[in-house]
Amino acid sequence: MSDIDELIERLCSAGVEWRAIGDFAECVSGATPKTRVSRYWDNGTIPWMSSGDVHKKVVGSVEGRITQEGYGSCSTHMLPAGTVVIALAGQGKTRGTVAITDIELCTNQSLCGIVLSTSDISPKFLYHFLSSQYAQLRAISSGDGTRGGLNLGMIRAYKVPVPPMEVQEEIVRVLDSFTELEAELEAELEARRAQYAYYRDKLLDFGSRGGVRWMTLGEMGSFRRGKRFTADDYVESGIGSIHYGEIYTKYGLSTEQCCSFLPTKMESRLRFAEKGELIIAATGENAEELCKSVVWFGADRAAVHDDCYIFRSNENPKYIAHALLTNAVMRQKKMLISDGKVSRISGKSLGKILVPVPPLEEQQRIVAVLDEFDALVNDISRGVPAEIEARRKQYAYYRDKLLAFREKAA
Structure with missing residues (x-):
């Protein structure tokens, strides 16, 4: 870390400029087509991101798909790859969570897409910085602690540091090395989740077996x-x-x-x-x-x-x-x-x-099998979930250390 520390000291010793997001980016929210209108959803091809997808951090795929008619029926917008997305609202810890997109997609109304209009700021640098601001973003949310929410005005007014691009790129390189390892582990975990979902649906599909x-x-x-x-x-x-x-x-x-x-x-x-x-x-x-x-x-x-x-x-x-x-x-x-x-x-x-x-004995057998799968993909005290948790803590430590910029005096 000494090289990047020396770079920051050399180029940012007097502090850096802090700018409001609205000064260098367009902030866009999405919308949701009516869920009961099947033609808005069935065989859809347009990626549609929901609030839960922000937990993927780097969004390369989403489960939600809407049709062109569904897209036209509401006020959602297509966002380019490299858009930084913030959850304006969501269950539990979702509000204030940040992600960056790897694909073009649209979103629901509980997400804000930040589309940069300048080359002075790296999208990934902005993503890493805003990821470090989770507590601060939640603190400025309107409403009470369970139903509060961010809005586009709050995001536009939020200030971020803008160090020289050389510094931004080096910080991104270091932090990406942590997130790439986490992404590999997440991919392994996602494969296990898919396997779990397959066996869950298989065990609970009694349609072809009868007698239930x-x-x-x-x-x-x-x-x-x-x-x-x-x-x-x-x-x-x-x-x-x-x-x-x-x-x-x-x-x-x-x-x-x-x-x-x-x-x-x-x-x-x-x-x-x-x-x-x-x-x-x-x-x-x-x-x-x-x-x-x-x-x-x-x-x-x-x-x-x-x-x-x-x-x-x-x-x-x-x-x-x-x-x-x-x-x-x-x-x-x-x-x-x-x-x-x-x-x-x-x-x-x-x-x-x-x-x-099915009979209670069969219910218990199914529960025993599925509980073991559930533990393999969700228990942070064992296996891959535990390793992911350790990598996240390591990333958070270095992210917060590298992004602690002073504001340059006017």
């Missing part, structure tokens, strides 16, 4: 909607709580402990999940994310947010959690959700989702 009951969730059990609370209510310790955003970002398919807590004085205003009940997220950025769930196995009750439903049945709750992730359920969800800035599903619509219900 098919039931709606409404026939199988009962739903209770959670009660409202916000991040402003959180305390260091107290009543364990589960917010819908945390289901996407902090929990696997089951948990015995809560990540956030509410004051005991709120108890009478809350609704709780009991041990063995399934908590289903009923709000999400898109249909793909909607209905992710977590089984509560804690000894005490857990308070549940009002954008979730608590589901109780006599079936294995982890079996239901796995079933809700299948492509078969995905196809059903798209016909049941309501359109808007975020996707939502009601308790009545949740009750219409149809799943196969």
